[in-house]
Amino acid sequence: MDDRVARVLVVAKVLVADGMMTPEEKGFLDRIMGKLELDDAQRAKVHDLEGLDEAETVTAALPEADRRALVDEVLEAALIDGKLSPHETEAVAKLTAALDLD
Numbered sequence: 001m002d003d004r005v006a007r008v009l010v011v012a013k014v015l016v017a018d019g020m021m022t023p024e025e026k027g028f029l030d031r032i033m034g035k036l037e038l039d040d041a042q043r044a045k046v047h048d049l050e051g052l053d054e055a056e057t058v059t060a061a062l063p064e065a066d067r068r069a070l071v072d073e074v075l076e077a078a079l080i081d082g083k084l085s086p087h088e089t090e091a092v093a094k095l096t097a098a099l100d101l102d
Contacts, residue, residue: 001051004036006058007070008046010095011077016049017091022081032073056098067099 011032015025033043045051059070074095078088096102 001054001058002042003058003062004038005042005045005051006055007073008032008036008038009049009052009055010059010070011074012046012049013052013055014074014078014088014091014095017087018085019087024081025077028077028080032077056095060099062099064101067101071096071099071101 008029012029015021015029021029029046033046038046059067062070071092074092078084078092
């Protein structure tokens with residue numbers, strides 16, 4: 001799996017943790033996909049959450065600086081709608097642990 005797709009999937013996982021994705025969250029996700037230059041097929045995988053389990057494994061293998069940047073991006077995504085739900089908080093905590101970051 002392309003590590004760019006994996007990164008966006010991890011962000012998407014946190015955004016859907018509370019069972020919904022607001023328009024602000026969708027816009028944030030689209031901006032990330034644009035920034036990382038994902039093609040239409042890759043974007044479709046993200047929208048379908050295809051490869052979600054594999055994404056954590058791929059991102060866990062990234063260099064520490066990239067993993068930390070990913071957590072920052074995930075936190076920004078989770079806060080984009082002005083609310084941090086308990087489900088999003090839990091998802092961020094699990095991601096931080098899975099990426100072996102404290």
